[in-house]
Amino acid sequence: MHYSETNERAGELLRLVLGQMAQWKVPPTPINYTLWYEYVAGTNAPLKHQMDRLVRDGKPLTQETHEALYRQHIFDGERIAHKRIFQEVQGVIDELAAYVREAGGDMSQQGGKLQTLAGRLEDENDLDVVRNLVNFLVSATRDILGTSNRMEKKLAETTREVDALREKMVRLKTQALTDALTGLVNRWGLEKQLRGDMDRAKSDQTDLCLVMADIDHFKKINDTYGHLVGDNVIKMFAATLMDFFKDRDRVIRYGGEEFLVVLPACPLTKAVSLSEKLKAFLGTMKWKRKGTGGTLGKITLSFGVARYRYDEPMAAFIQRADNALYLSKTNGRNQVTTEASSAPPEAGVIRST
Numbered sequence: 001m002h003y004s005e006t007n008e009r010a011g012e013l014l015r016l017v018l019g020q021m022a023q024w025k026v027p028p029t030p031i032n033y034t035l036w037y038e039y040v041a042g043t044n045a046p047l048k049h050q051m052d053r054l055v056r057d058g059k060p061l062t063q064e065t066h067e068a069l070y071r072q073h074i075f076d077g078e079r080i081a082h083k084r085i086f087q088e089v090q091g092v093i094d095e096l097a098a099y100v101r102e103a104g105g106d107m108s109q110q111g112g113k114l115q116t117l118a119g120r121l122e123d124e125n126d127l128d129v130v131r132n133l134v135n136f137l138v139s140a141t142r143d144i145l146g147t148s149n150r151m152e153k154k155l156a157e158t159t160r161e162v163d164a165l166r167e168k169m170v171r172l173k174t175q176a177l178t179d180a181l182t183g184l185v186n187r188w189g190l191e192k193q194l195r196g197d198m199d200r201a202k203s204d205q206t207d208l209c210l211v212m213a214d215i216d217h218f219k220k221i222n223d224t225y226g227h228l229v230g231d232n233v234i235k236m237f238a239a240t241l242m243d244f245f246k247d248r249d250r251v252i253r254y255g256g257e258e259f260l261v262v263l264p265a266c267p268l269t270k271a272v273s274l275s276e277k278l279k280a281f282l283g284t285m286k287w288k289r290k291g292t293g294g295t296l297g298k299i300t301l302s303f304g305v306a307r308y309r310y311d312e313p314m315a316a317f318i319q320r321a322d323n324a325l326y327l328s329k330t331n332g333r334n335q336v337t338t339e340a341s342s343a344p345p346e347a348g349v350i351r352s353t
């Protein structure tokens with residue numbers, strides 16, 4: 001977590017946070033304060049979205065709920081995995097540097113580079129930076145090509161170790177941005193992708209739309225048939241959305257039974273039309289259980305559609321799509337609602353119903 005507020009802004013946020021926590025009778029623990037600080041500051045779009053939905057749906061904000069939200073949205077679960085990789089890279093650098101010092105002579109320059117590299121690694125915690133350092137390590141290793149059979153053997157061993165570490169980092173980064181159940185981009189992948197789409201839309205002066213879709217009565221499916229069937233329904237909807245919108249990377253599993261579809265260079269009218277066509281298509285589908293062949297009945301989606309307003313924060317853009325989706329839900333489900341039907345949310349304040 002990185003905060004860069006001025007003293008004046010931090011003081012204002014402190015008053016707002018404590019006021020909100022008092023309103024919702026939240027114990028002022030460090031975890032709870034951090035959670036509400038991120039929420040009120042508006043810098044964590046997924047956290048804001050989920051907390052809004054919890055209150056809007058009448059869900060209690062228990063201590064267990066706060067701790068789960070903290071683990072999901074604030075605690076950097078990747079940090080431990082990253083640290084292991086940094087330690088492995090550090091070990092390779094230290095071992096190779098020792099061989100360089102033993103070789104002496106013309107190797108002193110490369111040894112100095114390796115020591116500088118090791119020092120930089122201690123101060124970094126970003127995988128992209130480490131990837132660049134690993135690439136340099138490969139190059140430096142080859143430059144030190146052995147004056148003896150021992151150095152040649154070490155070169156081969158080190159290169160294999162570095163290649164294995166590089167592959168591990170690629171897998172880790174991919175896994176961190178991918179939903180395990182559906183294989184779709186997850187909300188963390190959305191952050192980077194959508195920010196780039198917003199920048200391009202503003203630069204090119206083109207349209208950018210979001211479609212938020214939610215499976216209707218999904219809790220009833222889980223309660224009636226069990227979570228395994230519910231997971232299969234989510235996977236089937238993910239596959240349907242990918243096939244319909246023709247671009248895997250544009251369909252995001254935003255959480256639970258909720259999906260986001262990012263539509264660059266797409267006017268609002270077209271985004272609504274696509275959603276209506278998908279809704280009609282889903283109305284013709286017959287859902288059956290695997291193995292038994294028993295019917296699940298009709299399963300539908302509710303949709304909310306919003307168009308990007310240049311320079312607005314990402315959280316506001318997503319919130320407008322969510323507000324439209326909420327109207328679709330409250331007005332009977334299985335329908336498409338646009339942002340024009342919903343008022344923009346008030347920043348930093350939980351909306352109650």
